[in-house]
Amino acid sequence: MSHVEEELNSQPECWTRAAAQAxxxxxxxxAPGERVAVVGCGTSYxxxxxxxxxxxxxxxxxxxxxxASEFPHGRAYDRVVALTRSGTTTEVLELLARLRGRTRTVAxxxxxxxxxxxxxxxxxxxxxxxxxxxxxTRFATAALTLLRAHFGLHADAAVTDARxxxxxxxxxxxxxxxxxxxxxxxxxxGLANEAGLKMREAALSWAExxxxxxxxxxPISVTTEGTATWxxxxxxxxxxxxxxxxxxxxxxxxxxxxxxxxxAQRLAVAVAVAxxxxxxxxxxxxxxxxxxxxxx
Numbered sequence: 674m675s676h677v678e679e680e681l682n683s684q685p686e687c688w689t690r691a692a693a694q695a696x697x698x699x700x701x702x703x704a705p706g707e708r709v710a711v712v713g714c715g716t717s718y719x720x721x722x723x724x725x726x727x728x729x730x731x732x733x734x735x736x737x738x739x740x741a742s743e744f745p746h747g748r749a750y751d752r753v754v755a756l757t758r759s760g761t762t763t764e765v766l767e768l769l770a771r772l773r774g775r776t777r778t779v780a781x782x783x784x785x786x787x788x789x790x791x792x793x794x795x796x797x798x799x800x801x802x803x804x805x806x807x808x809x810t811r812f813a814t815a816a817l818t819l820l821r822a823h824f825g826l827h828a829d830a831a832v833t834d835a836r837x838x839x840x841x842x843x844x845x846x847x848x849x850x851x852x853x854x855x856x857x858x859x860x861x862x863g864l865a866n867e868a869g870l871k872m873r874e875a876a877l878s879w880a881e882x883x884x885x886x887x888x889x890x891x892p893i894s895v896t897t898e899g900t901a902t903w904x905x906x907x908x909x910x911x912x913x914x915x916x917x918x919x920x921x922x923x924x925x926x927x928x929x930x931x932x933x934x935x936x937a938q939r940l941a942v943a944v945a946v947a948x949x950x951x952x953x954x955x956x957x958x959x960x961x962x963x964x965x966x967x968x969x
Contacts, residue, residue, distance in 0.1 A: 675806070675942065675951070675952050675953045676804065676805040676806040676953045677804075677806035677808045677810060677875065677938075677942060677952045677953055678942055678952075680804045680805070680806055680810050680811045681810040681811060681839075681935060681938045681939065681942070682839055683811055684810065684811045684814055684815070684835050684839075684935055685832045685835045685836050685839070687799075687801060687802045687811045687814070687815040687818075688814065688815060688818040688831065688832050688835060688931075689832055690801055690802075690815070691799060691802070691815040691816070691818040691819040691822065692818055692819065692821075692822040692827045692832075693822075694797075694799070694819055695819050695820075695822035695823040695827075696822075698797050698819075698823070699823065701779045701794075701795035701796075701797065702754070702779060702797070702820070702823045703728065703733065703734070703736075703751075703752050703754065703823075704752075705732075705733045705734060706733070706734050707733075707734050707750075707751035707752050708734060708735045708736075708749070708750050708751050708752075709725075709728065709734060709735070709736045709737075709750060709751065709752050709753070709754060710725075710736070710737045710738070710739060710744065710748075710750045710752075710753045710754070711724045711725050711736065711737070711738045711739075711753075711754045711755075711756065712738070712739050712740070712741045712744060712753060712754070712755050712756070712765065712768060713740070713741060713755065713756035713757065713765065714740060714741050714742070714757075714762050714764055714765060715809070715870065716758075716809040716813045716867055716870060717756035717757060717758065717762075717765075717809075717813065717816075718738070718739075718740045718741075718756075719813075719863045719864070719866040719867040719870065720756055720813045720814075720816060720817045720863060720867065721738040721739070721754075721756055721863070722738040722860075722862060722863030722866065723817055723860045723861070723862075723863030723864055723867075724736075724738070724754070724756075724817055724820045724821075724860075724863075725737055725738040725860075725863075726738075726859050726860025726861075726862070726863065727817075727820065727821055727824050727826055727860045728820075728824050730824075730826065730859065730860060731824040731825055731826055733824060737750075738863070740764070741755070741762070741764035741765045741767075741768045742764040742768075744768050746771070749776075750776055751776070751777065752776065752777045752778070752779065753768075753769075753772055753776050753777070753778045753779075754778075754779055754780075754781070754820075755768070755769060755778060755779070755780040755781070755789070755793065756780075756781050756813075756816055757780055757781070757782050757789055758782065758783045758784075758803070758804065758809060758812040758813070759782075759783070759784060759787065760780070760782040760783070760784045760785070760786075760787030760788060760789035760790065761787050761788060761789070765780075765789070766788055766789065766792050769789070769792040769793050770792055773792075773794075777794050777795070778792075778793045778794045778795070779793060779794065779795040779796070779797060780792070780793040780795070780796055780797070781797045781799060781816045781819070781820075782796065782797070782798060782799070783798070783799055783800055783802055783803035783804070783812050784798075784800065784803060785798045785800070797819070799812060799815050799816060799819065801815075802815035802816070805953070806952070806953045807874075807953065807954060808871065808874050808875050808941075808952060808953065810871075810935075810938050813867070814931060814934065814935070817931065818831070818931070821931075828929075830929060831929040831931055831932060834928040834929040834931075834932035835928075835929075835931070835932040835935050837928060837932065838928055838932040838933065838935040838936045838939070839935060839939070841936075843936070843939060843940055843943060844924060846922075847901060847922070847924070847940060848940070848943050848944050848947050849899075849947075850899055850900055850901040850922065851879065851899045851900060852878070852879040852880070852881075852895065852899070852900040852901070853868075853869070853872050853878060853879070853880040853881075853900070853901050853902075853903065853940075854869075854880070854881045854882070854883070854888070854892065854895075854896070854900070854901070854902045854903070855868040855869050855880070855881070855882040855883075855902075855903050855905065855937065856882070856883055856884070856885040856888055856902065856903065856904050856905065856908075856912075857882070857884065857885060857904075857905040857906060857930070858884065858885050858886070858905075858906055858907070858909075859906075860930075861905040861906040861930040862882075862883075862884050864905045864930050864931065864933070864934045865882040865883070865903075865905050866882045867934060868880075868882065868903065868905070868934055868937035868938075868941075869881055869882035871937060871938055871941040872937070872940070872941045872944065874941070875941040875942060875944075875945045875950070875952040876941050876942075876944035876945040876948060876950060876952070877945075877948070877950060878941075878944055881895075885904065885908060885909050885912060886909055888902070888912065889912070889915070893915065893916070893919065896916055896919040896920075896921035897919055897920050897921055898920035898921065899921075900921045900922065901921065901922040901923075901924055902916045902921055902922065902923055902924065903924040903926065903933075903937065904923070904924065904925055904926045905926050905930045905933050905934070906926060906930045906933075908925070913925065
């Protein structure tokens with residue numbers, strides 16, 4: 674079993690711990706009414722998108738998500754939340770340094786023995802969710818679960834659904850599809866983006882992601898026999914039928930959307946294995962992007 678398989682299989686336990694941990698960090702996490710930005714890179718950026726959407730669903734205040742390198746320094750925020758598994762990502766550390774003394778920051782990380790500890794005002798450690806694989810699974814979903822619980826939107830049903838996502842067989846023939854499109858609405862757009870990234874990272878697959886209502890505005894033109902379109906959450910009316918009419922395969926997300934992401938993670942690993950790839954070592958990627966200051 675690869676590291677990523679072992680790690681993604683441990684997610685129900687990680688989510689339970691993360692949800693329970695949220696209360697002890699209430700004082701350093703965003704308070705209702707604050708104007709908040711959530712930042713990250715790669716997978717953490719897509720989890721930031723989901724977290725921002727969840728906080729607004731909870732009615733707790735304006736919340737934006739940015740890639741750390743694209744943070745708009747002309748805007749004022751009460752608090753910035755940084756997601757960084759490694760605690761060493763250059764763009765995140767540079768952003769936290771620039772915000773020091775100007776905006777309160779809190780970082781969620783798996784490793785407190787890294788530069789992020791000194792760079793941020795407050796720290797939330799999810800060391801039990803750290804990973805050996807380059808491909809992120811459990812840290813990302815555990816961090817989102819902690820924030821989801823903090824916003825009052827986590828339910829035990831999500832953990833139950835995650836167990837179902839791990840136990841149930843993937844739809845027959847899905848691994849053989851040549852192209853994958855993931856769709857979301859609201860906070861699940863970030864999950865769709867992350868599912869697409871998993872397919873590209875682990876399986877070198879042609880994978881895309883869109884807000885579901887945008888799919889009709891062009892992307893559906895590539896849907897055909899041998900492609901799969903996977904919906905995270907409730908689908909727009911009539912979209913499943915439109916995809917079916919193209920000859921493409923429609924995958925309905927009946928589980929909690931975060932548990933659907935677990936299914937997509939499993940698919941990425943299964944496709945990688947079917948193609949003879951090592952999902953723990955995606956080509957051209959490392960666990961953390963650390964840039965030479967002379968070259969950026």
